[in-house]
Amino acid sequence: xxxxxxxxxxxxxxxxxxxxxxEACGLIGGIGDQVTKFYKARNDAASARIYTVNPSDxxxxxxxAEGNGTSIIGVMHSHTHSEAFPSPTDVAQAPDPDxxxxxxxLKHKDPILRSFCIVDGxxxxxxxxxxxx
Amino acid sequence: xxxxxxxxxxxxxxxxGQASVFVEGETIGEILKALSGSFPGLGNQVVxxxxxxxxxxxxxxxxxxxxxxxxxxxxxxxxxxxxxxPAVAGGSF
Numbered sequence: 001x002x003x004x005x006x007x008x009x010x011x012x013x014x015x016x017x018x019x020x021x022x023e024a025c026g027l028i029g030g031i032g033d034q035v036t037k038f039y040k041a042r043n044d045a046a047s048a049r050i051y052t053v054n055p056s057d058x059x060x061x062x063x064x065a066e067g068n069g070t071s072i073i074g075v076m077h078s079h080t081h082s083e084a085f086p087s088p089t090d091v092a093q094a095p096d097p098d099x100x101x102x103x104x105x106l107k108h109k110d111p112i113l114r115s116f117c118i119v120d121g122x123x124x125x126x127x128x129x130x131x132x133x
Numbered sequence: 134x135x136x137x138x139x140x141x142x143x144x145x146x147x148x149x150g151q152a153s154v155f156v157e158g159e160t161i162g163e164i165l166k167a168l169s170g171s172f173p174g175l176g177n178q179v180v181x182x183x184x185x186x187x188x189x190x191x192x193x194x195x196x197x198x199x200x201x202x203x204x205x206x207x208x209x210x211x212x213x214x215x216x217x218x219p220a221v222a223g224g225s226f
Contacts, residue, residue: 023225050224055191055198058218062141066152071142079225087225095189095219096143 001033002074002100002115005131008038013111015040016078016104023051025077027058028100029065035100036070043077050089051077074100074115081107084114086123094118100126136164136209139216140175147174161192162205164215179217180205189220 008028016024022043029037039061042054053075065072079087084105086094094101097119105112117124135155140148148154149172156171158164169176181187185205192199193216199207209215 025221027221045222045224047224049226051222053221055193055218055220056196058191058221059193059196059216062139062216062218066139071152073142075221075223077223082225087223089226090223093189093220093222095221096141098142 001127001129002035002102003033003129003131004028004035008035009113009128009130011038011040012076012102012104013113015076016106016111019043019078020106021048021080022046023048023078023080024104025051025053025075027053027061027072028074028076028102029061029068029070030073031070032073033100035073036068037065038076039064039072048080073098074102076102076104078104078106083107084112086116086118091118091121091123102128134159134209134211137214138164138168139214141218143219144175144178144217147178148172159208160205161194161199161207161209161215164209165192165205191218191220192216193218 025043026041027039028035041057044052044054084103101116115126115128139153156164156167
């Protein structure tokens with residue numbers, strides 16, 4: 001289960017829509033299953049099919065998170081024309097088994113946001129709980 | 134000269150759970166080698182078998198990616214901070 005303040009859920013979806021038709025990406029800061037901040041990042045791949053989080057944006061997010069006593073606990077990216085489910089590329093390149101992998105799909109009329117854990121190539125969906133705070 | 138090396142969450146288990154460690158060295162290469170000596174599980178996750186930086190890792194000296202400096206030959210100075218970050222990428226196919 002991943003707890004995310006509604007404001008960050010809204011920011012992730014808005015970021016995905018703003019970057020369309022390119023894939024959008026960002027990092028989530030927090031502790032354990034609690035998201036405390038969303039960091040938009042540039043997609044260095046500038047592609048509708050792949051994303052690469054800009055390393056400098058990652059460094060800034062990491063410093064901010066550590067400065068707040070939290071850590072980077074996951075990554076968000078969008079799928080512009082496919083479902084909100086990790087692709088083989090996402091699974092192959094998942095950097096951290098403890099991270100949360102949030103996907104926003106823009107395939108349908110309304111955006112769909114889902115979160116997953118990826119451990120040793122296995123994908124497990126986790127529920128996303130919106131927090132109003 | 135001991136330099137602070139900040140580790141991403143994915144590498145901390147190999148460093149006894151520490152978020153940052155202090156390692157002796159005069160260049161990035163020396164520091165990564167010393168880091169590998171202190172924490173054997175870290176070495177092959179940062180440096181490839183051919184001795185170059187692993188392509189799935191980004192190493193920063195303060196605010197600069199060492200690939201755009203002198204790579205492993207980049208010299209470090211007192212007070213510098215090295216950050217190791219995994220490359221984060223994926224896609225829809």
